[in-house]
Amino acid sequence: MDDGRNADDDQAHKAFGRQGGRTSPEDRFEPANKILFEQAMAQTRMAVCLTDPNQQDEPIIFANRAFRELTGYRENEIIGRNCRFLQGPGTDPEKVKAIRQAIDKEEVIVVELLNYRRDGTTFWNALHLGPIYGDDGRLLYYFGSQWDVSNVHTARSDEAHAKTLARELSHRMKNMFAVIGGIVAITGREMGAQTAAKKINDRIQALGRAYEPTLDEASVGSIDVGSAIRSVLEGYPQQKDRMILEGNGMRGNPSIVATLGIVLHELTTNAIKHGALSEDGGTVRVHWAEADGVETLLLDWHEDAVEQGARATPTTGSGLGIVDAILGKARGKLHRDWLPGGLHARLVLPLSAEKQA
Amino acid sequence: MNEAQNTSPASRASRRVLLLDDEVFLLLDLEMTFEMEGFEVLTATNCSEALKLLENAAVDVAVLDVNLGQGRTCAAVAEELTGQGVPFLLHTGDLDRRGELLRDLSGVIIPKPSPSEVVVAEASALL
Numbered sequence: 001m002d003d004g005r006n007a008d009d010d011q012a013h014k015a016f017g018r019q020g021g022r023t024s025p026e027d028r029f030e031p032a033n034k035i036l037f038e039q040a041m042a043q044t045r046m047a048v049c050l051t052d053p054n055q056q057d058e059p060i061i062f063a064n065r066a067f068r069e070l071t072g073y074r075e076n077e078i079i080g081r082n083c084r085f086l087q088g089p090g091t092d093p094e095k096v097k098a099i100r101q102a103i104d105k106e107e108v109i110v111v112e113l114l115n116y117r118r119d120g121t122t123f124w125n126a127l128h129l130g131p132i133y134g135d136d137g138r139l140l141y142y143f144g145s146q147w148d149v150s151n152v153h154t155a156r157s158d159e160a161h162a163k164t165l166a167r168e169l170s171h172r173m174k175n176m177f178a179v180i181g182g183i184v185a186i187t188g189r190e191m192g193a194q195t196a197a198k199k200i201n202d203r204i205q206a207l208g209r210a211y212e213p214t215l216d217e218a219s220v221g222s223i224d225v226g227s228a229i230r231s232v233l234e235g236y237p238q239q240k241d242r243m244i245l246e247g248n249g250m251r252g253n254p255s256i257v258a259t260l261g262i263v264l265h266e267l268t269t270n271a272i273k274h275g276a277l278s279e280d281g282g283t284v285r286v287h288w289a290e291a292d293g294v295e296t297l298l299l300d301w302h303e304d305a306v307e308q309g310a311r312a313t314p315t316t317g318s319g320l321g322i323v324d325a326i327l328g329k330a331r332g333k334l335h336r337d338w339l340p341g342g343l344h345a346r347l348v349l350p351l352s353a354e355k356q357a
Numbered sequence: 358m359n360e361a362q363n364t365s366p367a368s369r370a371s372r373r374v375l376l377l378d379d380e381v382f383l384l385l386d387l388e389m390t391f392e393m394e395g396f397e398v399l400t401a402t403n404c405s406e407a408l409k410l411l412e413n414a415a416v417d418v419a420v421l422d423v424n425l426g427q428g429r430t431c432a433a434v435a436e437e438l439t440g441q442g443v444p445f446l447l448h449t450g451d452l453d454r455r456g457e458l459l460r461d462l463s464g465v466i467i468p469k470p471s472p473s474e475v476v477v478a479e480a481s482a483l484l
């Protein structure tokens with residue numbers, strides 16, 4: 001702690017707080033503080049002006065250098081005029097009205113509005129307005145600070161554009177998966193292989209659901225694993241209330257999406273055919289988290305069958321063959337325990353490509 | 358068993374469905390699936406085609422793709438069907454638009470992609 005500096009700060013507050021009834025703001029301060037005020041006003045990049053609400057039409061009585069640079073006007077073109085000379089045809093009248101109301105009520109307002117420079121070019125102005133009172137509580141000035149936020153506006157519209165694009169992409173991708181599904185089904189009928197076509201289609205559609213939530217943030221380079229898990233498992237409408245999903249978000253390499261899609265689909269299909277979801281009242285609890293410090297997904301799949309023991313045995317052709325094959329390539333593992341209440345499985349899957357390599 | 362099989366084709370024969378989708382593969386897949394279930398199927402790839410079909414034939418149910426490309430939607434057909442009191446499914450991959458166009462249309466939403474068997478089952482449930 002620096003006691004001396006605190007005392008200086010105190011002193012400065014008292015000096016700046018001392019305001020009388022004269023017209024020029026600089027006159028209000030002790031000579032030393034007047035220099036400080038002038039220096040601060042000259043050096044700040046924040047455009048600042050003061051208006052006098054006690055004069056006809058509230059003219060500007062002070063504008064600093066940053067204000068002149070921002071607007072392009074010379075001092076003699078600013079002093080004595082009302083601030084509205086910065087407005088133009090593109091300025092939102094509603095916002096001007098809000099400013100008017102705030103001034104009438106002596107309230108602080110922050111508003112973004114389109115302003116015009118001397119050369120007619122426009123900028124987005126984050127305008128902060130607030131009343132300044134004298135010691136006697138009388139309204140002396142209105143303080144206005146202007147900040148050019150045009151770049152923020154551009155960024156916002158860029159973001160909006162990116163969102164529109166992501167949505168269009170998402171829509172097209174789903175459409176593509178739907179078309180693929182159509183082709184597979186048609187081909188299956190053509191060749192009398194509807195059952196195989198159905199199985200292929202179900203896997204493809206699970207894959208589509210796994211990819212779907214990853215599109216919005218494709219630029220980030222990683223995906224939200226929790227969203228992918230939920231998206232896959234929420235794709236079985238009949239099982240909706242019987243699958244309890246518990247998990248936080250975590251980031252993973254996009255390359256794990258396909259693996260997750262297929263593994264979760266096969267587990268679900270198996271549960272519907274042979275496991276807890278094949279009987280009334282059975283449930284599946286799916287809990288996932290990231291293993292501490294090793295960038296690995298741990299997902300627990302707990303089936304809870306009502307008829308204890310009835311579904312305990314693993315069946316051949318359960319679809320878990322493809323799961324083991326894929327996980328072998330992804331350096332992952334599905335541990336399985338066939339308990340009396342149903343399958344308890346633990347999926348261990350590296351979240352990053354480096355770990356997979 | 359035999360009784361059920363004997364009676365259902367007869368009752369199904371009277372059912373006519375209108376399918377609207379700009380993706381011909383989906384249209385074909387849906388058409389085959391609906392026909393297997395005994396539906397008479399009318400297909401259209403755009404709104405004016407669909408509206409023309411509706412002028413000439415009454416349908417019992419419809420499946421409408423919401424976004425028909427280049428900003429066009431199925432709204433005109435949805436309105437016509439609503440006016441006729443015909444139930445319909447809105448088949449769409451863009452569920453975000455629930456807040457916009459879909460809110461104004463009264464159909465049942467079915468996410469895209471869904472297996473065609475599911476679409477047929479949902480459509481049958483509206484009858």
